């Protein structure tokens with residue numbers, strides 16, 4: 175299954191993405207250090223290592239917040255799709271920054287003492303039975319482990335080898351991890367530092383992520399509830415082929431709960447599942463480019479006739495039988511096997527001419 | 533004829549070219565990114581600025597690493613290893629410098645046999661206001677040697693400084709290791725520093741009690757047990773938390789000591 179895997183399939187957009195990410199990160203850390211060291215007069219200056227631990231922790235939390243904002247933002251507007259495209263590099267970098275935060279904190283606060291640093295991490299604050307006194311370090315470690323698992327399995331190789339549902343479930347762990355991270359901050363930094371700014375920023379980040387998810391979720395729910403009154407039996411009526419713009423698709427729910435993406439291209443109609451093989455991207459929001467359906471999320475391609483990715487790729491998605499009767503597209507709600515070839519329905523050329531004329 | 537109700541038409545909301553990762557970026561997305569990317573950078577930089585700007589004052593501590601320091605004085609073994617040096621600037625005429633080792637441990641060396649000896653010691657000075665510590669290598673070596681430079685009468689004043697009881701008091705404050713709090717960690721206090729402080733105290737760095745009076749003045753007292761000996765490790769769970777305890781305050785030379793039983797400490 176799958177094609178030959180490379181570490182990263184580079185292209186110009188990914189390079190620009192990563193460059194922008196690294197510049198932002200350097201600016202974040204650099205500014206943090208300069209301001210942190212300059213805020214108090216000499217004699218009261220913060221120790222740079224301790225400050226760097228804070229800078230890295232703050233950067234990692236900000237990055238994870240952004241990672242979590244991108245998903246719902248892209249659901250709300252396709253203008254955010256470019257942020258989605260290379261999100262995994264942002265995710266992996268978030269892990270790397272968190273890891274540095276962990277290593278420095280371990281060395282700074284736990285090493286060179288009478289205990290093994292890893293033992294110290296677990297026993298130096300023994301207040302496991304207290305809520306405010308709870309060793310916040312352990313919470314950070316738990317979140318770091320999740321970030322590690324996700325970064326380690328972020329590559330498409332793992333997506334294929336773990337199978338999509340397992341991979342998805344694993345990557346949903348990011349939400350509990352984010353919640354744990356907020357506790358890590360609340361019981362650590364917020365508990366120690368008294369400035370209200372920290373509480374406002376942490377709460378604000380959490381609020382933003384929650385609000386975006388709720389908004390995107392509500393939108394989805396509203397469209398879903400609009401779909402309920404569709405006919406439940408036999409072939410599903412979609413509508414006139416002329417209502418689908420050339421090289422685009424409409425999306426229709428099927429009795430079984432799946433969604434089908436019905437594409438119009440080159441005077442033909444073809445239907446495949448709406449769910450991208452990669453990460454469940456909405457194929458029906460994609461386009462037909464160079465006679466291939468292109469997923470709007472990461473640009474995976476499928477041939478409209480058989481749902482197979484063009485060589486060298488071998489991914490397959492399910493196709494649906496389609497015909498046009500009395501100017502109405504009909505879809506057989508029973509999906510074909512992924513990769514099964516289906517003859518596209520031909521749109522009556524006369525009607526296309528009329529469409530062009532008007 | 534139009535689309536059946538319930539059929540979604542994404543092209544209604546998005547008429548533009550689609551961004552495809554491996555392709556040229558469409559004009560709409562280019563325009564959007566042109567505005568969004570600088571805004572995002574402004575947002576993250578703003579967060580960075582706000583977080584760094586609001587870090588609380590690390591305190592007046594410092595680790596004076598610029599020059600190696602050589603001090604000559606009298607070696608004291610209990611309750612914690614220290615060197616007492618003559619200091620004309622002090623109202624007590626002397627200054628007690630706790631000896632601490634590099635890292636989070638104290639020197640494993642037993643000073644009881646050299647108690648009262650005049651010595652010359654080299655190390656790094658850790659200073660918070662008028663309090664000083666001498667940070668030395670973890671093992672006894674070249675850094676300490678007997679000194680002939682001190683006159684006998686000075687040795688005797690430094691060996692037995694005046695002890696004065698200032699009475700019993702109920703103090704509220706925080707237990708911290710002297711080393712970090714005096715200037716090594718900056719900030720060397722609070723919950724984020726709890727593990728480190730507890731590790732240092734476990735390693736033999738003398739604990740101190742950072743008490744604040746009601747009007748906000750801070751006093752740092754060297755902690756001992758009720759008999760004036762080193763504090764037992766039972767104190768560790770209470771380190772860095774706000775606590776209160778009743779005990780006796782004693783001045784030994786220039787150093788304030790807080791003598792309290794380890795069971796007298798209560799978390800607030």
Ligand code: FES
Nearest residue numbers: 450452453455469
């Ligand atoms: S979901 Fe990633 S390309 Fe479709």
